[in-house]
Amino acid sequence: MLRVQEICKQQGITMQDLAKRMGVTYQALYAAVSGNPTIGKLGEIARALDVSVKDLLDEPKEDTNSITCPHCGGKIHFDGEPCTPDHENIRGKEYYK
Template sequence: MANTELRIKELCKEKGITQAQLADKLGIQPVSFSQAIARNKFSVDRLADIADALGVEIPDLFRNDSDTITCPHCGGKIHFDGEPRMPDHENIQGKEYYK
């Protein structure tokens, strides 16, 4: 994800839980979860699960100074200037989260 850094570590700290506790909540091995955070690699569905577990919206998982985030699938910009909108994708599940 170019120009976009996940803020999962920060959000865990804010919520008073460890990354290992979040991983357990999601049914993921803590080591695998930590590696995915380090690589900044999650599917849209997994991002939705993480956001839900942390009690935040998907855009809150990203650090970005603008009104866009980068799609983890195609690298396209997802805009949040009023009404979120997403680049056109074919056969990607989870796109309904951005409509």
């Protein structure tokens, strides 16, 4: 997720203000921010906010060797052999092994 809304809040502007700065509609900006923006669009947003593209990206998570299971919220670790939480009554749990 991009940090555009967070940066706007820090700068005391709204997403509508940012859209005006960029010369686009709010809907176009929202679609870019909530979708998969191109590097060019990220550059435009960064310039309008006077930040770097890197500043727009989420901070890296401390634990980069795992993800959170969407079914149970447990950690799935990838340091070596995948280690998964015990999935009770979850259809498709065989794919986690």
